[in-house]
Amino acid sequence: MSVLLEVQNLKKYFNTPKGVLHAVDGVSFKLERGKTLGIVGESGCGKSTLGRTIIHLLDSTEGKILFEGKDITHPTKKELKILRREMQMIFQDPYSSLNPRMTVERIIAEPLLIYKQYDSKEETYKRVRELMDIVGISPRFADSYPHELDGGRRQRVGIARALALEPKLIVCDEPVSALDVSIQAQILNLMQDLQEEFGLTYIFITHDMSVVKHISDNILVMYMGIPFEFAESKELFKKHYHPYTKALLSAVPIPSIKYKKKPILIKGEISSPINPQPGCRFALRCPYKQDVCLQQDNPLVELSPNHFVSCARAREVNDV
Amino acid sequence: MKEKLLEINNLTVHYVVENEVVQAVNNVSITLNRGETLGLVGETGAGKTTLALSILRLLPDPPGRIADGEIIFNGKDLLKCSDKEMRKIRGEKISMIFQDPMTSLNPVLTVGEQISEMIRLHRKVSRTESTRLAVEALESVGIPGERYLEYPHQFSGGMKQRVVIAIALACNPELLIADEPTTALDVTIQAQVLNLMMNLKKEKNTSLILITHDLGVVAETCDKVAIVYAGEIVEYGTLEHIFNNPSHPYTVGLFGCIPNLYQDVKRLKPIPGMMPNPTDLPVGCNFFERCSSRMDCCKEKKPATIEVEPGHLVKCFMAGEELTGR
Numbered sequence: 032m033s034v035l036l037e038v039q040n041l042k043k044y045f046n047t048p049k050g051v052l053h054a055v056d057g058v059s060f061k062l063e064r065g066k067t068l069g070i071v072g073e074s075g076c077g078k079s080t081l082g083r084t085i086i087h088l089l090d091s092t093e094g095k096i097l098f099e100g101k102d103i104t105h106p107t108k109k110e111l112k113i114l115r116r117e118m119q120m121i122f123q124d125p126y127s128s129l130n131p132r133m134t135v136e137r138i139i140a141e142p143l144l145i146y147k148q149y150d151s152k153e154e155t156y157k158r159v160r161e162l163m164d165i166v167g168i169s170p171r172f173a174d175s176y177p178h179e180l181d182g183g184r185r186q187r188v189g190i191a192r193a194l195a196l197e198p199k200l201i202v203c204d205e206p207v208s209a210l211d212v213s214i215q216a217q218i219l220n221l222m223q224d225l226q227e228e229f230g231l232t233y234i235f236i237t238h239d240m241s242v243v244k245h246i247s248d249n250i251l252v253m254y255m256g257i258p259f260e261f262a263e264s265k266e267l268f269k270k271h272y273h274p275y276t277k278a279l280l281s282a283v284p285i286p287s288i289k290y291k292k293k294p295i296l297i298k299g300e301i302s303s304p305i306n307p308q309p310g311c312r313f314a315l316r317c318p319y320k321q322d323v324c325l326q327q328d329n330p331l332v333e334l335s336p337n338h339f340v341s342c343a344r345a346r347e348v349n350d351v
Numbered sequence: 352m353k354e355k356l357l358e359i360n361n362l363t364v365h366y367v368v369e370n371e372v373v374q375a376v377n378n379v380s381i382t383l384n385r386g387e388t389l390g391l392v393g394e395t396g397a398g399k400t401t402l403a404l405s406i407l408r409l410l411p412d413p414p415g416r417i418a419d420g421e422i423i424f425n426g427k428d429l430l431k432c433s434d435k436e437m438r439k440i441r442g443e444k445i446s447m448i449f450q451d452p453m454t455s456l457n458p459v460l461t462v463g464e465q466i467s468e469m470i471r472l473h474r475k476v477s478r479t480e481s482t483r484l485a486v487e488a489l490e491s492v493g494i495p496g497e498r499y500l501e502y503p504h505q506f507s508g509g510m511k512q513r514v515v516i517a518i519a520l521a522c523n524p525e526l527l528i529a530d531e532p533t534t535a536l537d538v539t540i541q542a543q544v545l546n547l548m549m550n551l552k553k554e555k556n557t558s559l560i561l562i563t564h565d566l567g568v569v570a571e572t573c574d575k576v577a578i579v580y581a582g583e584i585v586e587y588g589t590l591e592h593i594f595n596n597p598s599h600p601y602t603v604g605l606f607g608c609i610p611n612l613y614q615d616v617k618r619l620k621p622i623p624g625m626m627p628n629p630t631d632l633p634v635g636c637n638f639f640e641r642c643s644s645r646m647d648c649c650k651e652k653k654p655a656t657i658e659v660e661p662g663h664l665v666k667c668f669m670a671g672e673e674l675t676g677r
Contacts, residue, residue, distance in 0.1 A: 284567025
């Protein structure tokens, strides 16, 4: 399998009146063609910023982004325009990510018109109909405005727009969080079908652990800008080494009464990583905290094959 | 000894807008005993919140109108109470926690003031006494009493929801209605808040109606479950009934929609289509269009409620039989 995207030590800092906010602080991963990387974490952990930095909606502060082996960290304007064809995004809120004054047809045609994909109007709109068919919007909605559609259909329009230029990589930022479960399942299935049909590569950003397990091949757990654990999806749900991952997974309510478990309640809340001190950023809430945790930063360490953890006491705590 | 606290009989609620009638709640009956937790589960627009607001008589009127039915709380029909009586019941006997802690607090009053305001409204106590009680209430939800003088914007989402819980429980109500209390919160914070709510509930023997769309939350907190679809309760039973023997095709469908942390499924089984338009409900079963076990008779008339086992009610012609089509 060839690597489509490689991110090396990517950092994104924001200057705020209170100091420098380390939104993404040293993330590295490789993503193979046709696979899905799930990025999970709670609000404020930097997962959306990471996604936006990768597709250049934000400029990175440090680090490298390689796309198909080419360094795209600092593209020129011209290069960026070419890049945007290859990488698209599906946004969380299908209510605010569609232009309310454009019809469905026009929204989906927009990328085709910008890139002058087709010479004639007829061809463009033929392709639009084709895209609508692929994502399952009936042609009778072509002249509707976004406010006339329900959440599920709106998200389908967002997906059709992202697919229009046949991108290789799609960053999906909480694409199903705003939808009801029965609609959520429809959209997740659609996204899996599209991936198979067009060989798409996804970066799937979400806070929902059950969804991320369902759709991802690999999972990256983030906390306050730091990658805490990285592993194959199946592996991660069997064995989780980081105390935060343990707490996070145990806190997910399970829709079954067969698996009774007590959630590990962690104290306190996530704060913002403004001018962070060295040491583990989870230490203040961590039940396993010792002095060693606060002394140094903890890079990701390979604890078992292809399973990386950033925790000073991971070996001790897990007996590995 | 189980004591009946709330009984809703054949409640029907309509919203009348521009010559259209939105049939938001149709013929709903519920009983709730003291100390029990009832989960109201359903999707957006199913009528869960309307049902909750009707109990408190907080429906916006117009357009909302309770067309039929009775709501008996402690032996008294709330729909026949005067406004003055209702004001006494709200907050003191029945209180509500809303979904969004960001908008349910007053931004220009300190959180302590908002709690003690509630106490002063319902009890004849001095200002000093109400302040003392408010500090106590804050501490009971795990917020240090010193934060009494802080404003809502100084609290995080989880902390704000704790303040809302403190306000709701300040007068030891007999019934608490929580409308998606943790939906806006992160999972680890959700676990904290749910844990807190359930502990306080047990301590004070409060009954709870928990409105949610998350079957996981239901499994962890509820004694009884009502599945709501298009303004109707399509299935009602104990937690074990619903989770071990889901009998309405919609309930079965809901379980098929959620990815499970403990089981691997290649593909989810979504429920096709969408909820019917509440201004134009079908003649037959409301779920007909989306149902995989439908029969001809489902299109023509509404199914009656059938008791498939004691206390387990299902609104489906197929109830009690093996579901086909899945």
